[in-house]
Amino acid sequence: MNSRTDSRKFKSVSRRELLKLTPVIALGAFAIPQLQNPLLKGGLAFSDWASARLFRSGHLASTFADSDLTPFDKFPINDYDVDDPGVDFDKWTLTVSGAVQKPGDYTLAQIQALPKFTQNTRHVCVEGWDVIGRFGGVRLSHFLKMIGADPTARFVTVQCADDYYESLDIATATHPQSLLCYEMYGQPLTREHGAPLRLSIPTKIGYKQAKYLTGLKVSHVLEKVGYWEDQGYSEFYGL
Amino acid sequence: MATRALTIEDVKTGEVTQAVYEHPFVVRLCHWVNAVSLFVMVGSGFQIFRAFPSFGAKIPQKDLLNWPKAFALGGWLGGALQWHLTFMWIYIATGLLYLGYQVFSGNYKQVLFVRRDLPGVWPMVRHYFFFGPKPPVSEAYNPLQKHAYTSAIVLGALSVLTGVAVWKPVQFSWLAWMMGGFHLARLWHFLIMWAILAFVFGHLVMVVLHGWNNFVSMLTGWKKHPEYPSE
Numbered sequence: 001m002n003s004r005t006d007s008r009k010f011k012s013v014s015r016r017e018l019l020k021l022t023p024v025i026a027l028g029a030f031a032i033p034q035l036q037n038p039l040l041k042g043g044l045a046f047s048d049w050a051s052a053r054l055f056r057s058g059h060l061a062s063t064f065a066d067s068d069l070t071p072f073d074k075f076p077i078n079d080y081d082v083d084d085p086g087v088d089f090d091k092w093t094l095t096v097s098g099a100v101q102k103p104g105d106y107t108l109a110q111i112q113a114l115p116k117f118t119q120n121t122r123h124v125c126v127e128g129w130d131v132i133g134r135f136g137g138v139r140l141s142h143f144l145k146m147i148g149a150d151p152t153a154r155f156v157t158v159q160c161a162d163d164y165y166e167s168l169d170i171a172t173a174t175h176p177q178s179l180l181c182y183e184m185y186g187q188p189l190t191r192e193h194g195a196p197l198r199l200s201i202p203t204k205i206g207y208k209q210a211k212y213l214t215g216l217k218v219s220h221v222l223e224k225v226g227y228w229e230d231q232g233y234s235e236f237y238g239l
Numbered sequence: 240m241a242t243r244a245l246t247i248e249d250v251k252t253g254e255v256t257q258a259v260y261e262h263p264f265v266v267r268l269c270h271w272v273n274a275v276s277l278f279v280m281v282g283s284g285f286q287i288f289r290a291f292p293s294f295g296a297k298i299p300q301k302d303l304l305n306w307p308k309a310f311a312l313g314g315w316l317g318g319a320l321q322w323h324l325t326f327m328w329i330y331i332a333t334g335l336l337y338l339g340y341q342v343f344s345g346n347y348k349q350v351l352f353v354r355r356d357l358p359g360v361w362p363m364v365r366h367y368f369f370f371g372p373k374p375p376v377s378e379a380y381n382p383l384q385k386h387a388y389t390s391a392i393v394l395g396a397l398s399v400l401t402g403v404a405v406w407k408p409v410q411f412s413w414l415a416w417m418m419g420g421f422h423l424a425r426l427w428h429f430l431i432m433w434a435i436l437a438f439v440f441g442h443l444v445m446v447v448l449h450g451w452n453n454f455v456s457m458l459t460g461w462k463k464h465p466e467y468p469s470e
Contacts, residue, residue, distance in 0.1 A: 007249045010258065014459040020264050021458065024271045027329075030279075040318075043325020054410045061409045074298040122421060124408065127316065128291035129300075130421055203409050232317035234324065239409040 048236040055238050057171055061202035064120040070131035072185045077192040078125065078206065080227060084191040085162040085212050092196055095159075098217040101148025108196050111180060114138040114146060118186075119177060121202035123209070124239055126228075135200040136183030141174040149218045157224055158199065159215030166210040166226040168201065172238065177202050180213075205237040247463075261379050261462040263346060269337040270457055273395075276330040277435070279322055280398075282312030284432060286319030294426045327402065334395055349379050352389035356382035376466040391438045394431055401428035 005013075029035045077083055093105035118136040140156070149156075156173040158166050172178060181200035182189055189195040194211025201209050207228045229235050243260035262270075285306050292302045313319025341347035359382030365371030367383065374381070380388065400414060404424035408415040418424040446454055456462035 003244075004246045004248060007247050010245065010247045010461075014461055017264070017459040017461065021267060021271060024268065024275070027272065027275045040321040040325050043328065044321050046328065047324040051407070054407060056410060059410065059412075062412060070296075074296060076297045122408075124421060125291070125297070126320070128287070128425060129293075129297035131297065228317070232321060234320065239407060 044234055048234055051234075051236040051238045052169060052171070055169075055171055055203070055236075057175060061121055061177055061239070064122070064132050066120065066134070068132050069120060069134055069185070075123075075131050075133055075184070075193075076125070076129070079162065079192075079211065080164060081162045085160075087161045087191070087195065087212055087214075089196055092214075094197060094213060095215040096147050096217075097215065098157075098219045099150035099153045100218050103147070106147070108182065111138055111143060111197065112182065114142045117179060118183070119179070119200075119202070121177065121200070123200075123202075123206055125206040126233065126237070134185045135179055135181045136186065137179035137181035137197075137200060139176060140168075140178040140180050140199075141176065143180055144174065144218065147218075150220075153218045153220055155219050155222050157217045157219060157222070158210050158213050159217075160210050161212035161214050164210055164212075164227050165224050166199070166208055167222055167224065167229075167235075168199075168204070168208065169236065172201060172203055175201075175203055203238055205234075205239060207233065208237060244465075245461075256463055257465060258461050258463045259379075259465045259467075260460050261456045261465070262460045263340070263344065264460065265336065265340040265344075266346065267457055267460060269333050269340075272329065272333045273337075276326050276333060277439070279312060279326040280330055281432060281436065282310070283319040283322035283326070286311035286313040287316060287323060288429070290316040294422075294429070324406075327399075331399055334399065338392075350385055350388040350392075352382070352385040356385050359383075360386060378467050379462075379465075387438060387441065391435065391442075394435050394438065398428065398431045398435060401431055404428075 030039055093107055094111065095105050097103050115138065116136060117139060118134065120132060120134050122130055122132050124130045144156070154170050156168045156170065158168075160166075168178070179200040181194075181198050182196060184190070184193055189198060194213070197213045198211040199209045199213070208226065225235050226233075245258045245260075247256050247258055248254070249256075286308075289306055289308070289311060291297070291300075292304060292306060293300055294303060295301050311319070313322050341350075359374065362371065362374040363381050363383035366373050401418060401424055403411050404414040404418050405421065405428050408421035408424065415421050415424050418427050452463055
């Protein structure tokens, strides 16, 4: 296989081979300020698209024994604003709107009339820490049935007493482990953990599991995604 | 394995040198794309780590190390996640292209460390680290290099698997389970990054010490003055 060539010809062969690598320079687009943001948003959107494809409605998150629970006082309290937005429990209702047959205000007693489920599941924060907690409440899917949610609707959006807001894709909202949670560790939710009602979604990252719920909307299009998503976090962030 | 080789004759002096085609285009492309990806993945990984620089409990939080922001990419957790979740696709795609090419072209024989290479490891270690005599060179990579490159490829695959376990501990619960759960998967992901960084450090030192010719061959594919006989 050994053939002879002169040095000029070898130089041009080498140069041609070097030029073949020019596509690598395309990665430099990520260093251009005007292009960086759209490219990264595109990458994040692709990750979200892939995440939604990877989500399996019938696949359950692991559940744990009581002995695996993180002690209640070691369960972190995270919020973007205040620990206690000062909800008046006597006047509290969950305001339901959107693509539902029975919109209106629902009391905690009406929600608690649905079958109760309790599960020990892992709560994972986007920051990287994780804890195992005991969550009790009603299945979000049961509540959606109770309010007559349009079965073709694609999103559930929640509003919170601290002006936080979040959204769930319908596949996650109707997952059997997705709870409208009113109990932690067998006790009514404390104010810091989102009393009187929060989301507990073991197939989602922590920031999607909103606390201090005041409103719930069922919709076909997503009008508001979520507080942290608007700052640049992933929209889907399923675990 | 037949290697393409050339005898080059200098047009002015008539001097004759040898050159071999050492790195096919796909390998070179993957190498440089991956160099960029690794830089981004490690940099954004450090910024992500800054959000919770610990592998213990959240309460009480004991920080392992406070990584300087100057050596992190993305500005804040959300920005770093955008970099990480974008370049992971490039990193994975490059890895799959590389592995597919190596397997189907047969070029993997150049780097894959096999049992036959075992006896040659110690003489190379002696040469590199203890001033031992230089063992005869018969192919592109010596046994120690093959060991390093094969390990790096395995580490690359493990970085993806541990990363998937951290990203999707529910959908890929079997992966997370194999790593001892989400909590430990995060630690493995971190440790594998350091192992890759150790490889990169050694790799760069060897490039600086050994060779302009090696560096050029990863750009043009052609290596002048090969130490091993061309076929």
